Every structure is written in C-alpha cells, then in structure tokens.
Amino acid sequence: xxxxxxxxxxxxxxxxxxxxxxxxxxxxxxxxxxxxxxxxxxxxxxxxxxxxxxxxxxxxxxxxxxxxxxxxxxxxxxxxxxxxxxxxxxxxxxxxxxxxxxxxxxxxxxxxxxxxxxxxxxxxxxxxxxxxxxxxxxxxxxxxxxxxxxxxxxxxxxxxxxxxxxxxxxxxxxxxxxxxxxxxxxxxxxxxxxxxxxxxxxxxxxxxxxxxxxxxxxxxxxxxxxxxxxxxxxxxxxxxxxxxxxxxxxxxxxxxxxxxxxxxxxxxxxxxxxxxxxxxxxxxxxxxxx
Amino acid sequence: xxxxxxxxxxxxxxxxxxxxxxxxxxxxxxxxxxxxxxxxxxxxxxxxxxxxxxxxxxxxxxxxxxxxxxxxxxxxxxxxxxxxxxxxxxxxxxxxxxxxxxxxxxxxxxxxxxxxxxxxxxxxxxxxxxxxxxxxxxxxxxxxxxxxxxxxxxxxxxxxxxxxxxxxxxxxxxxxxxxxxxxxxxxxxxxxxxxxxxxxxxxxxxxxxxxxxxxxxxxxxxxxxxxxxxxxxxxxxxxxxxxxxxxxxxxxxxxxxxxxxxxxxxxxxxxxxxxxxxxxxxxxxxxxxxxxxxxxxxxxxxxxxxxxxxxxxxxxxxxxxxxxxxxxxxxxxxxxxxxxxxxxxxxxxxxxxxx
Numbered sequence: 001x002x003x004x005x006x007x008x009x010x011x012x013x014x015x016x017x018x019x020x021x022x023x024x025x026x027x028x029x030x031x032x033x034x035x036x037x038x039x040x041x042x043x044x045x046x047x048x049x050x051x052x053x054x055x056x057x058x059x060x061x062x063x064x065x066x067x068x069x070x071x072x073x074x075x076x077x078x079x080x081x082x083x084x085x086x087x088x089x090x091x092x093x094x095x096x097x098x099x100x101x102x103x104x105x106x107x108x109x110x111x112x113x114x115x116x117x118x119x120x121x122x123x124x125x126x127x128x129x130x131x132x133x134x135x136x137x138x139x140x141x142x143x144x145x146x147x148x149x150x151x152x153x154x155x156x157x158x159x160x161x162x163x164x165x166x167x168x169x170x171x172x173x174x175x176x177x178x179x180x181x182x183x184x185x186x187x188x189x190x191x192x193x194x195x196x197x198x199x200x201x202x203x204x205x206x207x208x209x210x211x212x213x214x215x216x217x218x219x220x221x222x223x224x225x226x227x228x229x230x231x232x233x234x235x236x237x238x239x240x241x242x243x244x245x246x247x248x249x250x251x252x253x254x255x256x257x258x259x260x261x262x263x264x265x266x267x268x269x270x271x272x273x274x275x276x277x278x279x280x281x282x283x284x285x286x287x288x289x290x
Numbered sequence: 291x292x293x294x295x296x297x298x299x300x301x302x303x304x305x306x307x308x309x310x311x312x313x314x315x316x317x318x319x320x321x322x323x324x325x326x327x328x329x330x331x332x333x334x335x336x337x338x339x340x341x342x343x344x345x346x347x348x349x350x351x352x353x354x355x356x357x358x359x360x361x362x363x364x365x366x367x368x369x370x371x372x373x374x375x376x377x378x379x380x381x382x383x384x385x386x387x388x389x390x391x392x393x394x395x396x397x398x399x400x401x402x403x404x405x406x407x408x409x410x411x412x413x414x415x416x417x418x419x420x421x422x423x424x425x426x427x428x429x430x431x432x433x434x435x436x437x438x439x440x441x442x443x444x445x446x447x448x449x450x451x452x453x454x455x456x457x458x459x460x461x462x463x464x465x466x467x468x469x470x471x472x473x474x475x476x477x478x479x480x481x482x483x484x485x486x487x488x489x490x491x492x493x494x495x496x497x498x499x500x501x502x503x504x505x506x507x508x509x510x511x512x513x514x515x516x517x518x519x520x521x522x523x524x525x526x527x528x529x530x531x532x533x534x535x536x537x538x539x540x541x542x543x544x545x546x547x548x549x550x551x552x553x554x555x556x557x558x559x560x561x562x563x564x565x566x567x568x569x570x571x572x573x574x575x576x577x578x579x580x581x582x583x584x585x586x587x588x589x590x591x592x593x594x595x596x597x598x599x600x601x602x603x604x605x606x607x608x609x610x611x612x613x614x615x616x617x618x619x620x621x622x623x624x625x626x627x628x629x630x631x632x633x634x635x636x637x638x639x640x641x642x643x644x645x
Contacts, residue, residue: 079612093611101609103604270412277420
C-alpha cells in the first residue's frame with residue numbers, strides 16, 4: 001500500500017515536470033534541458049515571495065506562480081526566439097547553456113544553504129493516513145492534486161481555448177499556421193511561459209517536501225525519460241510515461257538496490273528508444289532533424 | 291585540405307590537393323610552431339606547464355568529439371561517460387591486477403571501441419535529438435557502473451593510481467608529462483586529419499549532409515556511422531586513460547554531466563566542422579575558469595566571493611556559450627577564417643566578383 005502511494009507521488013512529480021518538456025517540444029520542436037534549473041528558479045521564487053508577503057501565504061503562492069509564468073516568457077523573449085528555425089543542436093545547446101547560467105546565478109543570488117519554502121510560508125507538512133497502512137505527506141497530496149488539476153486544465157486549454165488551438169496548429173505545421181495569421185513568436189512564448197509555470201509549480205511542491213537543494217536539477221532531468229517514454233508530443237503520454245517510470249523506479253529501489261535510483265529512468269528510456277523511439281502515444285514523426 | 295588561396299595559388303594534382311601542408315609558408319609555420327611547442331616547458335613555470343598539460347590532454351577528447359559531432363553530425367551527450375570508461379578501465383585494472391601502463395592503455399582503447407559500438411547502435415535507428423538523448427542515457431549507465439565498482443570494492447572516495455612506470459623509469463615529472471601529452475595530442479590530431487582526408491572522412495561528411503544521398507552515392511551509411519562512433523569513442527577512452535594517470539586518481543564525481551557540456555561547448559565555441567576549432571575551443575574552455583579567477587582577483591572581488599567562485603564560473607561559462615551560439619555560430623575557427631580572409635584580400639573587403 002505504501003508502495004502504491006510512493007509510486008503515485010513520484011509519478012505526480014514526474015508528470016508535473018514532464019508536461020513542460022512536452023509543451024515546449026510539441027509546440028516548437030525544441031527540447032529544453034534547462035527545465036530542472038527553471039524548476040529550481042520557481043522554488044526560489046516561492047521562497048522569495050514568501051518572505052516578501054510574510055503572513056499572506058496564498059498571496060505569496062499566486063505571486064510566485066505569476067513570476068514563473070513571466071520568467072518563461074522572458075526566457076523565450078530574450079534568448080530562445082533567436083533559436084527559432086536554427087538546427088536542433090543549436091537550440092538544445094542554448095537551453096543547456098541557459099541551465100548552466102541559471103545554476104551559477106541562483107547560487108550567487110540565493111546562496112548555497114538549503115531553504116525550506118514551506119516553513120517560510122508558515123505552514124507545516126502534516127502526515128496524513130491513507131487507508132490503514134500507508135501515509136502521505138500533505139505536500140505529496142498537494143502534488144498529486146495539483147498535477148491532476150494542471151493536466152485537466154491543459155487538456156481543456158488545448159482543446160477549447162483559442163490560444164490552445166493556435167498552439168496545436170503551430171506544433172503541427174508552423175508554416176501553415178503562420179500563414180493563417182497565427183503569431184508564432186507569441187505562441188512559442190506562451191508555450192515557454194506555461195512550461196516554466198508548470199515546472200515552477202513542480203519545483204515549489206517538491207521543495208515543500210525536501211527543501212531547495214541542487215538535487216532538484218537531477219529530478220528535473222530524470223523526468224525527461226517519462227516524457228519520452230510516453231511520446232514527446234503527447235500530454236496523455238507524459239502522464240502514462242510518468243506512471244511507468246515512477247513504477248519501475250520505486251519497485252526496483254524497493255526490491256533490488258537503492259543505488260539504482262538515478263539510472264532506472266534512463267534504463268527505461270533506452271529500452272523505449274530501442275523498441276519504439278517515438279514513445280507510447282507520440283506521433284511517429286520523421287526523426288530526421290539534425 | 292585547406293581552401294584555395296585568394297592570390298591565384300592553384301593546385302595541379304589530386305595528391306597536392308590532399309596534402310596536409312601545401313604551401314611553403316605553411317611548412318615554415320609548422321616548423322616554427324613545433325620548435326616553440328618543444329621549447330615551451332623549459333621556459334614556462336609550474337602553473338603554466340600544468341595549464342598546457344590540461345589543454346593537451348583535453349584536446350584529444352575534443353578532437354574526438356569534433357569527428358563525431360562536427361564532421362559526421364552525430365550529436366553525442368555522453369562524452370564524459372566515455373572518458374569515465376577509459377579512466378575506470380585503467381583504475382580497475384591497476385587496482386585489481388596491478389596492470390602496468392602498456393596493458394591499461396590498449397585495454398582502455400578496447401573498452402572504448404566496444405562502448406563506441408554500443409553508443410553507435412542507437413544511431414542506426416535514431417537521429418538528431420533522439421540520438422543525443424540515448425547517448426545521455428548511456429552516460430548515466432557508465433557513471434553508475436563506475437559508482438557501483440567504487441562502493442562494492444570499498445573505494446568510495448575514488449581509486450588512487452600510481453604514476454605509470456616503464457622499466458625502472460617513473461613518469462611523474464610534469465615536464466616529461468608535457469612531452470608525452472604533446473605526442474599523444476599530435477598523434478590524435480594527425481590520425482584524425484588522415485581519416486578525414488581519406489575515404490572514411492568523405493563518408494562521414496556525406497552522412498552529415500544527407501543520409502539518403504550518401505546511400506545513393508554508394509556509401510554504407512551503417513558502417514560509416516558505426517565507424518565514426520568507434521573511432522571517436524576509442525580516442526576519448528584513451529584520453530580518459532591518460533587523464534587517470536595524469537591526475538593519479540579516478541572518481542565517478544569527476545565525470546559529471548557538466549564535463550560533457552564543457553566538451554560540447556569546446557566544439558561549439560571552437561566552431562563546428564573544424565579541427566583547428568576543436569583545439570581553439572579546448573584552449574578557451576580550459577583557460578576560461580582561470581581567466582575568471584584572475585579577473586575576480588583583479589577586481590578585488592575574490593575575497594568576498596571566494597566560496598562562490600564555482601558559481602561565478604558557471605554563470606560566466608553559460609553566458610559565454612550563449613553569446614557564441616547567438617552571435618558567433620561559426621565559433622573561433624570562423625573568426626580565424628575571417629581574419630585570414632581580411633589579410634588575404636586587403637585592401638578589398640570581399641572577393642572581387644568573377645574570380
């Protein structure tokens with residue numbers, strides 16, 4: 001029972017992170033390897049707003065979420081728009097470089113001490129009983145709920161809203177979309193904004209459990225296999241992929257060796273790449289984009 | 291190999307066109323450069339010597355990555371894993387069997403070739419981004435295997451390796467190391483140059499251009515891909531072996547993802563598709579942290595930020611990479627080519643039309 005809860009929480013973490021990878025890839029065919037760092041920035045944003053609006057935790061959360069959205073748009077507006085239409089390698093490297101830059105800048109601005117945003121908000125992380133044998137932390141429960149809400153919201157947004165449909169159109173055929181009057185830069189900026197927003201939420205919620213540490217970046221990277229296993233351009237796939245990867249990770253750690261934690265997602269990734277490179281739910285695109 | 295000169299210098303035979311050095315000026319410059327390189331350790335201090343050694347050591351790996359990514363167009367994010375493979379092969383053979391230098395070096399090369407085959411297999415089905423991701427996954431596997439060895443055998447902080455000895459003669463003087471590394475780097479460079487001007491190099495460039503066309507021209511695409519992976523990985527693994535001996539210490543922590551990124555940065559900053567670029571990029575990336583440190587000392591910030599120096603390094607390095615990607619995609623080799631053209635064409639700004 002406890003194992004099932006652990007899998008659910010880890011899957012929620014991976015799902016919340018990997019929908020950022022999927023959003024950016026689906027819309028602009030760029031793989032963002034700065035996602036872990038952007039998550040961390042989101043967490044630091046929460047810590048900063050928590051001390052700024054001390055006593056008003058809800059205001060702080062809303063402010064930090066808005067901040068994450070703005071940071072994402074800013075990343076596109078300052079750096080990534082120059083990579084639109086460049087080769088895959090250049091775009092991926094630009095995100096890698098951005099990640100390194102952010103990692104250094106965050107240490108410079110926020111120091112190396114582990115911070116606990118939850119305490120700064122003035123809340124405690126209660127442990128809640130599930131059934132009669134398992135327990136889940138309040139932050140873990142919040143993670144599962146937020147993930148469900150984010151995915152529900154994204155499905156509705158992409159299906160129903162005008163901008164969501166524009167985003168899907170740009171992802172399917174950028175040239176045609178542009179000729180139909182869709183602003184590609186606007187759509188791409190929105191994708192980056194949303195991805196950073198969801199990643200930032202993931203960062204905030206994870207650090208509510210564990211505190212802000214540099215391992216957050218590794219978690220961000222480990223969520224990438226989840227996105228790819230499900231198919232890089234499918235949100236449903238990201239959800240299923242997260243379940244697969246989280247399940248494999250928790251079970252292998254429990255029954256085989258805790259040291260495996262960092263490699264299991266990549267084992268699953270390699271297996272998937274050999275069998276079905278485009279993922280469980282992804283479209284079988286032409287993989288020729290060097 | 292090099293582009294035709296602007297001054298009306300024409301080659302008259304294919305052999306001449308393929309020659310490594312085709313003008314007398316180039317030969318003279320190479321001679322002067324070799325003399326300077328050989329004289330360097332007798333004038334440089336200990337610190338400058340160590341820097342030169344690092345540049346030479348790193349350049350082997352950078353040249354190998356340039357072959358793979360810059361010429362054959364196969365993106366790899368697993369370079370640190372390959373260095374680790376060579377270093378750990380050396381470390382494990384030394385610790386478990388007390389194997390000497392002349393056993394560990396070929397063994398590292400063999401392991402590198404094997405892993406190259408393994409890294410190359412996904413490339414038969416995957417391209418571009420997906421290939422990059424699969425090499426990234428393999429990087430984590432290799433590092434995990436190294437960590438597993440460390441914890442299982444109780445070397446949790448790393449494996450200490452004695453300096454290599456040939457007969458009764460021990461290689462521990464940095465000056466002798468300099469010559470060994472110079473020879474190794476020159477050999478790697480010459481090896482790569484020779485491969486590139488031959489059939490294999492043409493095949494690699496063709497699969498970079500377009501695979502379908504390469505296949506139509508009679509190039510065995512699978513063989514070309516696997517061969518470039520094997521060659522590049524073998525070279526890198528040998529570099530890893532040398533790295534282990536030079537440091538005298540092997541630990542999985544040394545081969546982080548950041549190291550891979552540094553190698554990729556070398557070929558980007560140097561300029562994709564140029565061996566000169568690989569070397570210029572190596573010099574840039576290896577000297578960069580020391581330059582930052584010197585700059586901070588000059589600005590009087592080093593006391594205040596001494597504990598954060600690595601963060602300053604990260605931030606500045608990321609910034610430098612971004613600036614190169616955005617403003618100078620041709621890299622340092624592109625700058626070099628432009629400078630050369632500027633002098634060749636002077637007083638004109640560009641080639642007169644019709645020539």
